Amino acid sequence: MPGLAAFLAVLAAQPAPAADFTGTAGAGGVGGSALEVTAGTAFTNALGSVVGGGAGGDGGSGGSGGNDGTVGQGGAGVVMAGNGQTLVNGGLIAGGLDGNGSVGARAVTITGNDNRLELQPGGSFEGEIVATGTDNAFLLGGSSTGEFDNDALRSSLQGFASFQKTDTGTWSLTGSDSQAWTVAQGTLKVAGSVGSATVTGGRIGGTGRLGSLTMGSGRSRLAIRSGR
Template identity: 40%
Template structure:
C-alpha cells in the first residue's frame, strides 16, 4: 500500500497488510514494502499486522513500513506487529505510542541496525499506559501529551534524549 506524494493521508490498520512477494529467486532484497508513505504530514496507526513482502530467497522480508515524506507519524497501539523493518527515511518522523489500552515496547528495537530506524521524535499520546523495556543508545526528543509512559529501567532512554512530559513514571 502506498500513500503517494501530495495531500496528507491516514491509514488505520486493525487487520493485516502485506507487501508483495519478491520474484528474484535467491535475492534477499526483493520483497515489497507493506506500507510506503511518500506523502507528508500523514499518519499510520497500527494495532494489527503490517508485513514486508517475502523476498525471493523465501526467508527475508521487505520493510514493513517506510516513511519517506516529512512530518509523518507511525502510531503503535495494543496488538501491533511488524514483520520487517520500520524505517523513517524522510525528515522529522515521529514514533508514537497511543490508544486507550495498555501496552509495552522494547527500546532495544530502536537503532540504526534495529527494527525501528530513523525516527526524530517519540511521543506518548492517548489515555493508555505504555511500559518501555530494554535500552537504547539512540537519542531523540520525547513528549508525553496524554496517558502514562513508564520506563521499565534506569537506561530505557538514551543519555542524549530530551523529555517533555505530563505524567511520567521513571522506574517500575
C-alpha cells in the first residue's frame, strides 16, 4: 500500500516531543523525636548527656522549570504525650534541625496533663518548650546551684500552668518576667524581677524586685526587698 508507506515515512520523520521535566520534586521527610515519655513514667537526662531530635530530610530537586521539594522539619527532642509524667533535665535537650540545617524544632513538646518538667543545674534546652495540656508545671530542682534566665519564660517556655522551685539547691533568677513562682524547697534568689512569689517552704532572697509576695505558714524565710 504505497499511500500507507508514504504516511508512515512522513510520521517517522517528525521530531519526537520534548520530555516534560517541569514537575515539582517530593518533600523531605520529617525528623523523628529522640524520645517519647509515656504515661505515668519518669525520665532523667543526666548532666553531660544529649537528647536531640532527628534532622529533617532535604527536599528533592525539581526538573528544569520545576520547583524543588520543601525541606522536612526536624523532630522534637522529647515528646510527653501522656499524663502524670516527669522529665528531669540535667544535660542538653535539643530539637532537630530542618533539612536546610537552619531551623530548629521544639526541644520539648507536652500534649498531656499534670506533667512535670524539671530543670537541674547544668541542664539546658535548645528550642521551644511548649505545653498544650492542663496543669503542667515547670520546676527548678536539684541539690546544687544554678542560674535561670527569666527572660526565657517569654521566648521559650509556653503553656505552663505553674513555675516552682523544688529540692534543696539554690537557683538565681536573672532577667525580668511577670510570672508567678512558688518556692517549696531550697532557696530562690531573685536577681531581676518577677510578678509574684509564694513561699510555702524554703527561702527566697536576692536583690531583685517582686510584684507581690505571699509567705506560707511553714518553715519559710525571707531575705529580699519587695519591689517599689
